[in-house]
Amino acid sequence: MLLAFTLFGCAPSYPKAEFKESIIKLCKDEYNIDVKVETVGKTIAIYLPLSNLIDFTFAITKEASEKIGNVILSVSRVALSTDAKYDFYCIIAHDVRIPDIQIVIIKSIDDVKRFFLGDISRNEYTKRMLIDIRMTPQAQKEKSIREVLDKMVVDKKAQEQFLSEFFRNEPAGLNEIGYWNGKFYIKDVTLPEFLADQVASRIRIAFKEDKKLAESFLVKSSKGSYSSQPPRSIFRFEIFATATKVVVGTKGESNIDDILEESLKVASAVIHGYRFKDYEYIDIINQANGGFMRVSQADAEKFYSKKIKFSELKKKVY
Amino acid sequence: MEAIVQLVVILFVVLFVLLPLGWWLVALKNRKAMMYLRMYWIRIVIIDVTLLVVFLAIWGMMSLESFYRSITLAQMPLQLIMVALNAIIFVVMYTTFLQGGLSKLSKSKIKGEEVNIHWDDVIGMEEAKREAWEVVQLIKDRTKVKQIGGKVLRGLLMLGPPGCGKTYLAKAIATEAGVPFISMSGAEFVETFVGVGASRVRKLFKKARELAYGHGGCIIFIDELDSIARKRVFSVFGGTEETNSTQNQLLAEMDGVQTADQNVIIIGATNASEDSLDSALLRPGRFDRKFYIDRPNLEEREKIFQYYFSKVKIDKSSVDIKRIARKSVYKTPAEIENIVKEAALIAARDKKDMVDYKNVSEAIERIQMGLKHRRHMTPREREMTAYHESGHLIVLYLLHPTDDVFKASIIGRKESLGVVHRQPKEELYTDSKEALLADIKVSLAGYVAEKLKYGTTSTGVAMDFKGAMMTAHSMVWRFGMNDAGFIGDYTAIPKEEISENIKEALNVETQKIFKICLKDVEDLLMKEREILDRFVKELLEKEELDYDEIDAIFNEYGKRQLSALK
Numbered sequence: 001m002l003l004a005f006t007l008f009g010c011a012p013s014y015p016k017a018e019f020k021e022s023i024i025k026l027c028k029d030e031y032n033i034d035v036k037v038e039t040v041g042k043t044i045a046i047y048l049p050l051s052n053l054i055d056f057t058f059a060i061t062k063e064a065s066e067k068i069g070n071v072i073l074s075v076s077r078v079a080l081s082t083d084a085k086y087d088f089y090c091i092i093a094h095d096v097r098i099p100d101i102q103i104v105i106i107k108s109i110d111d112v113k114r115f116f117l118g119d120i121s122r123n124e125y126t127k128r129m130l131i132d133i134r135m136t137p138q139a140q141k142e143k144s145i146r147e148v149l150d151k152m153v154v155d156k157k158a159q160e161q162f163l164s165e166f167f168r169n170e171p172a173g174l175n176e177i178g179y180w181n182g183k184f185y186i187k188d189v190t191l192p193e194f195l196a197d198q199v200a201s202r203i204r205i206a207f208k209e210d211k212k213l214a215e216s217f218l219v220k221s222s223k224g225s226y227s228s229q230p231p232r233s234i235f236r237f238e239i240f241a242t243a244t245k246v247v248v249g250t251k252g253e254s255n256i257d258d259i260l261e262e263s264l265k266v267a268s269a270v271i272h273g274y275r276f277k278d279y280e281y282i283d284i285i286n287q288a289n290g291g292f293m294r295v296s297q298a299d300a301e302k303f304y305s306k307k308i309k310f311s312e313l314k315k316k317v318y
Numbered sequence: 319m320e321a322i323v324q325l326v327v328i329l330f331v332v333l334f335v336l337l338p339l340g341w342w343l344v345a346l347k348n349r350k351a352m353m354y355l356r357m358y359w360i361r362i363v364i365i366d367v368t369l370l371v372v373f374l375a376i377w378g379m380m381s382l383e384s385f386y387r388s389i390t391l392a393q394m395p396l397q398l399i400m401v402a403l404n405a406i407i408f409v410v411m412y413t414t415f416l417q418g419g420l421s422k423l424s425k426s427k428i429k430g431e432e433v434n435i436h437w438d439d440v441i442g443m444e445e446a447k448r449e450a451w452e453v454v455q456l457i458k459d460r461t462k463v464k465q466i467g468g469k470v471l472r473g474l475l476m477l478g479p480p481g482c483g484k485t486y487l488a489k490a491i492a493t494e495a496g497v498p499f500i501s502m503s504g505a506e507f508v509e510t511f512v513g514v515g516a517s518r519v520r521k522l523f524k525k526a527r528e529l530a531y532g533h534g535g536c537i538i539f540i541d542e543l544d545s546i547a548r549k550r551v552f553s554v555f556g557g558t559e560e561t562n563s564t565q566n567q568l569l570a571e572m573d574g575v576q577t578a579d580q581n582v583i584i585i586g587a588t589n590a591s592e593d594s595l596d597s598a599l600l601r602p603g604r605f606d607r608k609f610y611i612d613r614p615n616l617e618e619r620e621k622i623f624q625y626y627f628s629k630v631k632i633d634k635s636s637v638d639i640k641r642i643a644r645k646s647v648y649k650t651p652a653e654i655e656n657i658v659k660e661a662a663l664i665a666a667r668d669k670k671d672m673v674d675y676k677n678v679s680e681a682i683e684r685i686q687m688g689l690k691h692r693r694h695m696t697p698r699e700r701e702m703t704a705y706h707e708s709g710h711l712i713v714l715y716l717l718h719p720t721d722d723v724f725k726a727s728i729i730g731r732k733e734s735l736g737v738v739h740r741q742p743k744e745e746l747y748t749d750s751k752e753a754l755l756a757d758i759k760v761s762l763a764g765y766v767a768e769k770l771k772y773g774t775t776s777t778g779v780a781m782d783f784k785g786a787m788m789t790a791h792s793m794v795w796r797f798g799m800n801d802a803g804f805i806g807d808y809t810a811i812p813k814e815e816i817s818e819n820i821k822e823a824l825n826v827e828t829q830k831i832f833k834i835c836l837k838d839v840e841d842l843l844m845k846e847r848e849i850l851d852r853f854v855k856e857l858l859e860k861e862e863l864d865y866d867e868i869d870a871i872f873n874e875y876g877k878r879q880l881s882a883l884k
Contacts, residue, residue: 014383082384
């Protein structure tokens with residue numbers, strides 16, 4: 001019996017050769033949704049055209065939300081039951097009425113697997129997902145360039161050639177991923193850049209969700225990046241946060257340090273959660289007041305496991 | 319994947335449709351197949367359902383995506399352990415609290431040909447074999463017997479001392495008849511809980527009837543039948559309820575065998591006497607035939623020795639089977655087998671390549687007299703023991719009409735300090751007056767020898783006196799062997815119904831026998847004092863004297879053994 005089960009358990013349900021078709025077929029057969037699929041490196045990109053993605057308040061409609069959910073589920077199913085090796089998938093949803101606006105959802109397949117196996121909670125799973133509603137970068141870029149070229153009275157054919165040669169390239173960062181004019185603009189997502197974006201996103205969430213932090217601070221923006229230029233590999237988080245009220249700490253110091261501390265808590269927890277080790281320092285900068293701190297990987301781990309206090313870290317010079 | 323699905327469907331159809339259908343069709347024409355269907359239908363259903371569940375599980379697994387399949391497979395070992403654990407807990411709880419396990423029947427069913435004990439292997443019970451052969455023919459020719467209008471055989475009871483080959487003969491009957499053989503001990507039916515034994519009897523007979531249906535007959539062998547077949551006692555306290563209900567069920571089933579008209583033969587074996595068994599079981603129609611399987615006679619013992627000696631290496635120049643057979647009067651086949659085994663062990667211990675006569679003799683002695691147990695005795699006590707045993711020895715040799723001296727020893731065994739071992743030259747089923755008087759004289763000889771030498775006696779005579787007194791008492795009270803003319807068994811009537819005068823007269827006669835015997839022994843030992851002293855000397859020197867040595871010493875003095883003269 002075990003032998004039979006093992007025999008049947010070995011074959012993948014969605015073989016590598018039919019991977020893209022499997023996603024398209026599953027979405028069509030089970031949810032009647034038409035999608036386009038492209039892959040680059042270890043990343044899958046799915047384009048989902050929707051008739052009414054957003055309403056007049058710029059909120060995602062219920063119908064669109066359900067369709068996106070169904071596509072996420074379909075992609076997850078195929079990605080988990082295939083012998084093809086992919087690390088990330090990225091869903092680009094467009095409102096066909098206004099293709100200038102897009103929703104990009106990036107997920108780690110490992111996160112999906114861990115969620116299905118009960119290794120991480122639903123809340124954590126949701127937080128690990130990158131969701132971004134933004135203007136399609138390629139559309140913005142193209143519009144601006146076309147305006148310039150029009151002013152320069154360049155004919156359409158030459159404009160197309162110029163755009164193809166200089167602006168229709170693979171995106172440099174995750175924020176440039178998109179789908180425009182029937183073409184995917186995708187890049188192979190790497191774990192450090194995914195983590196950098198996730199930390200930045202979760203810092204914003206943390207300052208919104210925590211009632212005390214939300215009352216005390218206003219985070220206007222947060223941005224994460226990962227630089228692996230030899231000899232150093234560094235996570236860099238730039239926050240623009242200001243205090244809405246000033247509370248004096250026990251040592252008489254300004255509570256502005258709390259912004260750095262909270263940001264470091266988020267960063268160390270996220271990086272630890274992925275067991276990522278390929279970095280030396282974490283830099284956190286508050287652009288609003290010029291606050292800065294640098295923490296080494298070892299100290300970040302200690303801080304996560306509460307073996308070192310923030311005040312001690314502040315005094316450290318690397 | 320589709321090929322696998324097709325394969326599964328084909329397997330499904332074959333296993334669950336074609337195979338059962340085919341079996342059913344075969345069973346309609348073939349009695350054995352039908353028997354198996356009847357006997358094992360529950361198992362077949364369980365296996366079928368299990369296979370069905372497995373197929374459905376595989377089917378279900380195949381419909382899952384590989385990720386979920388992997389998860390299910392990964393969880394399976396743990397689930398299997400949990401299921402096994404639950405099953406064990408359930409079985410333990412069930413048998414502990416609901417006693418469902420108590421009525422389980424651990425019967426050993428063996429096909430006749432697999433018993434593999436052939437008729438020629440049964441030796442040393444020619445009489446019983448002749449009768450048993452008739453039984454085999456009756457089992458085989460049951461239809462013929464019925465056609466003639468004869469009554470078919472239902473039960474067979476084997477009585478006799480332990481170790482005489484009752485089980486062996488039953489197995490040989492099964493082999494020759496070529497029918498299945500179910501063997502159980504009567505003790506296996508006995509339980510504290512009322513009804514459990516009866517339930518086992520029911521199950522046993524049900525199984526036997528099923529086997530008889532398929533194989534044309536079945537033998538149930540119940541060893542130690544007396545465990546469930548003793549006379550029923552109807553106690554108001556209900557203490558015998560379980561035994562009674564088991565026996566009642568056995569009676570009912572044996573009648574049931576008749577009504578169902580299936581060739582089931584019940585062979586019972588017991589060491590208990592026929593009188594102690596319930597009369598309902600012994601009536602015709604239940605145990606119709608009774609065999610008495612007795613100890614083998616001289617000729618049979620020879621054959622048995624030959625059979626067991628053929629399995630070990632023996633020194634043919636020294637081992638005289640006839641002589642050994644004569645030395646082992648009243649020995650059962652099991653004891654003879656034990657003697658040969660023991661002799662082989664002794665030979666191995668003595669680093670010999672073959673078993674010789676001395677080894678066999680030592681083995682008989684060891685089995686009969688027990689292991690030697692040397693005690694530290696004072697010289698006087700040792701000498702006194704030598705006189706005591708020499709007294710027995712001389713009287714036994716010169717006065718006993720039937721018994722041989724086998725060995726004399728002043729080495730302690732069990733509780734005794736010394737022993738003169740004797741045994742009849744041949745099987746005797748009655749004792750003459752002369753033999754009984756000689757027994758008394760032999761018993762008193764130890765006492766007389768001690769008194770003759772030391773003018774006093776020891777407590778070593780206690781057992782001798784007890785035996786002698788019982789013999790003398792029986793001679794007078796039971797066997798009419800007295801000079802006063804008292805004929806009859808006075809122990810058959812209550813003592814209070816015998817007058818005091820008669821009792822006194824009987825006791826006087828008992829004492830008279832004692833005194834006459836005592837006088838004869840005193841006269842003999844005084845007359846043969848020289849021989850007595852010689853044997854004492856020999857015993858003190860050698861500690862043990864074998865028959866040959868004893869005979870040689872008597873021959874030196876021109877004496878011949880009384881039993882040899884007859």
